[in-house]
Amino acid sequence: MSTTVATKAPPLERGQSPARRAVRRFLRHKLAVAGLVVVLSFILIAALAPWIAPYDPIATSWSNIRKPPSALHWFGTDENGRDVLSRLIWGARASLMAGVISVLGAVLIGVPIGLLAGLAGGWVDATISRIADAMLSVPFLILAIALAAFLGPALENAMIAIAITASPVFVRLARGMALDAKSTDWVEASRALGNPPWRIAFVHVLPNIIPPLLVQSTLAIAEAIIAEASLSFLGLGQQPPAPSWGSMLNSAQRFLDGAPWLAIAPGAAIFIVVLAFNLVGDGLRDALDPRADRR
Numbered sequence: 001m002s003t004t005v006a007t008k009a010p011p012l013e014r015g016q017s018p019a020r021r022a023v024r025r026f027l028r029h030k031l032a033v034a035g036l037v038v039v040l041s042f043i044l045i046a047a048l049a050p051w052i053a054p055y056d057p058i059a060t061s062w063s064n065i066r067k068p069p070s071a072l073h074w075f076g077t078d079e080n081g082r083d084v085l086s087r088l089i090w091g092a093r094a095s096l097m098a099g100v101i102s103v104l105g106a107v108l109i110g111v112p113i114g115l116l117a118g119l120a121g122g123w124v125d126a127t128i129s130r131i132a133d134a135m136l137s138v139p140f141l142i143l144a145i146a147l148a149a150f151l152g153p154a155l156e157n158a159m160i161a162i163a164i165t166a167s168p169v170f171v172r173l174a175r176g177m178a179l180d181a182k183s184t185d186w187v188e189a190s191r192a193l194g195n196p197p198w199r200i201a202f203v204h205v206l207p208n209i210i211p212p213l214l215v216q217s218t219l220a221i222a223e224a225i226i227a228e229a230s231l232s233f234l235g236l237g238q239q240p241p242a243p244s245w246g247s248m249l250n251s252a253q254r255f256l257d258g259a260p261w262l263a264i265a266p267g268a269a270i271f272i273v274v275l276a277f278n279l280v281g282d283g284l285r286d287a288l289d290p291r292a293d294r295r
Contacts, residue, residue, distance in 0.1 A: 025287040032283020038276035042269075046092040055083035057090040058241040066259045076261040078251060080241075087243035088265050094244035095273070098159050098228035098237070099221040105163030107217060110170025111209065115201040117171065118178025129175070132168040140165055144227050148236040155228075155244070158237040162227045166220050173216055177209045211288040215281055222277035229270050245270050 026032060045052065055073075061081035069076045075084035117128040135143065147161035181187050181204065190200050231237035232246025240247060245266040252262035 022287045026283050029283040029286055031279045032286075035276040035279030035283065038272060039280060042092055042273055042276075043096060045089055046096050049089045049093055053083075053086040053089045055086040057082065057087045057243050066255060066262075068259075069261055075265045076259065078248075078262055079255060079259075082241075084248075084262065084265050087248060088245070088269060091238075091243040091245045091248060091266065092269065092273075094155060094232075094238050094242070095225050095228055095246070095270070098155060098162070098244075099225040099277075102159045102162035102224040102228070103166060103217050103220045105159065106166035106220065107170055107213065109163060110167035111174045111206070111213070112201075113167075114171040114174025114176075115178050115205060118175040119182060119197055119201055119205070121182075125175070128171065132171045132175075135165070135168045136172075140223065141227060141230055144231065145234065145236065148231050153236045153239060155232075155238045155242075158228055158231040161231070162224050165227070166224060169216060169220065170213070173212060174209055177212070178205050181205045181208060215285045215288065218277055218281035218284055222274045222281070225270065225274055225277070229266075 059082065061077070064073070064077045064081040066079055067073055067077040067081075073083050073085065075088060078084055078087070113128055117125040144158075144161050144165040147164055148158050151157035151161060178201070187200060187204055190204055195203075228237055228244070229246035229249065232244045233250045235247075235250065238244035238247050240251075248266040249263055252259070252266070255262055
């Protein structure tokens with residue numbers, strides 16, 4: 001009997017750590033791997049923008065106004081004679097930075113508040129939950145626009161608005177995990193040993209939130225990129241002449257009939273990056289699911 005059991009058990013998988021098994025599951029998800037390649041490619045393009053952009057993104061040339069794509073200007077030029085490809089490359093910096101920093105801010109706001117609500121309970125939990133529910137009842141983009149309009153037009157203010165708007169999702173996530181962990185034996189034992197609530201939250205509960213937090217953060221970055229593009233399109237985000245994909249779409253809307261390339265490039269970039277982040281999020285969700293190996 002022992003020989004049969006040993007034959008069925010995969011020794012390689014038994015020796016693997018949970019992290020290695022998660023990586024193996026992620027690599028089996030071909031679309032997620034493709035999405036990760038796209039995300040890393042855009043991050044690399046944004047990081048190398050000063051060296052790979054063929055032209056100054058804000059330099060105007062009145063002799064090259066709305067020129068179609070050519071060997072000199074692969075994506076054409078805009079209404080001020082600026083190279084669209086160069087502005088697209090530099091715009092990747094603004095859009096990706098806004099997405100990542102906004103979500104990081106949302107995590108830093110939402111997770112501690114959610115842990116506090118879940119572990120404290122009582123009126124603290126009720127108050128925080130009602131505020132989070134009220135914010136979630138308003139459409140994400142509408143609330144972001146309202147906050148950005150209140151703070152004033154600037155990329156930094158747009159990021160603050162997006163971070164505040166996205167934080168209730170992380171409040172709910174952290175609160176739910178804290179409530180699940182609150183009644184477990186190891187949390188009760190930690191309390192019995194006299195550990196303070198902050199230690200219980202950040203040492204015993206927070207590590208269990210990291211897998212779903214990674215998934216939610218990846219999906220939230222995609223939503224934040226769309227939100228930043230929308231705010232910049234409305235004039236509430238990145239301000240001209242600094243490039244961002246949303247502001248490029250704003251400028252292009254007046255010339256859709258005669259110069260459609262002005263809208264195609266930033267629109268395609270937003271679509272591709274958002275799709276890639278969603279694919280990565282789906283792959284992470286499957287990879288970090290401990291039940292995946294039993295399916």
